[in-house]
Amino acid sequence: MPLPVPNLDDRTFDQLAAEARALIPQYFPDWTDHNPSDPGITLLEAFAHLFEAALYQLNRVPDRTLENFALLAGAPPKEPEETIEALLRTAITGLKASKHRALTPDELEQAVIVSPSLNVKRAKVVVETRNRPNVSPAETVVTLVIVPSNADLTPEAGQKMREEVFTHLRPRCLVTTRLRISLVEATEISLSIVVVRSARFPVARESLKAQIEACVKTFLNDGKDGKGWEFGRSVFRSELYQIIEAVPGVEYIRELCLKGSSRFGVGDLADPIRLAEQLKGTDPVSAYLWGQLLPEQQEALRLANATRPVAADLQKALVEALNQLLNTSNLYNSMVFTKPKFQDTNKPEPEELKKYTDGLLGYNRRLLEDAFPKELTRIPDDVDASRGELPLPSSFSVVALKRGGLDVKVVDV
Secondary structure, eight states: OOOOOOOSOOOOHHHHHHHHHHTHHHHOTTOOOOSTTSHHHHHHHHHHHHHHHHHHHHTTOOHHHHHHHHHHTTOOOOOTTOOHHHHHHHHHHHHHHOSSOOOSHHHHHHHHHSOTTTOEEEEEEEEEEEOOTTOOSOEEEEEEEEEESSSOOOHHHHHHHHHHHHHHHGGGSOTTOOEEEEEOEEEEEEEEEEEEEOSSSOOOHHHHHHHHHHHHHHHHHHOSSSSOOOTTOOEEHHHHHHHHHTSTTEEEEEEEEEEOOSOOOGGGBSOHHHHHHHHTSOSHHHHHHHHHSOHHHHHHHHHSOOOSSOOHHHHHHHHHHHHHHHTOTTOOOTTTSOTTTOSOOSOOOTTGGGGSTTTHHHHHHHHHHHHSTTTBOOOOTTTTTTOSEEOOSSTTEEEEEEEEEEEEEEEEO
């Protein structure tokens, strides 16, 4: 006895019309008249009727039509003894193995990783919904974050790589996909470690130091699963303790100092809405800082949705703008950064910059923290004493060890 053919979709006209009517407030909030006499409701019900008729036909698709669908999907012509179920399985398997489409996040990521000409080591898809005032529905953007095989790319090479990846993916995506390519954000950290050498199982000092450096670098480069540091994952002090104390010859860790970058992340925004208003203000500091931003960053802040709850597009625009200000070589201006608002009122000499994390980058951050004390979270001067976790600034970020940023000392009990 053959198995009964399932009903592929059993929704009725009333269910379809009710489902469509329930979506009106979400996508068209200004449409408030839902009575049957409304012309829009009339069209909605007409389409519900047509959809119900299509469902009726869908449940009665003949084998000849299914065979044509399989041929359109790339399956070979049906053999006389082959069943229609086997042909459809062949078509579906071919679709899943196809390298000429990228519809799902996994397909987008694999499409660039398996292409040797692109030199992409890893990739991650991030789907963002951007809400803008007086615009409905919200804009959905698919961002593909890529990790190049070559970590030392120049800005020009990075831009060329993004263009090549976009050109590779565009014909493989749906026409309606809003696709953007972004290089991974490497958050540089530095580590200062003092370990006590075991007296019971002595290991040569230099050999032990080399083993600790190797295991720390491997952990930060490859992550816990060996496939690379997970995007957006924090660095935990407890995990560093675990991998270092597992090295043969280590008795215990006397000191572990974990320092992150001075760059801003979403977690540093204490009051994003007020900060956006302040940056667009007319006071001397705000006007000066606004002039340091790129035109596209100014436009992004103007268009960002500054309403509560805080929208992701506003947070992203603010983080990009703040980090742009950090990169300004001469952010300090004696005409606008004046007492008593600023703790550091004089432009520091090169030797004085050493007391700031990341040098001038850290100094610029301290200026911004002093300029907006209620809107930005201030990094404490002694941040490393109690930090059990070093969060990354965004879901696009991975960890990178700062050049010369690993200092290991081996001492005896």
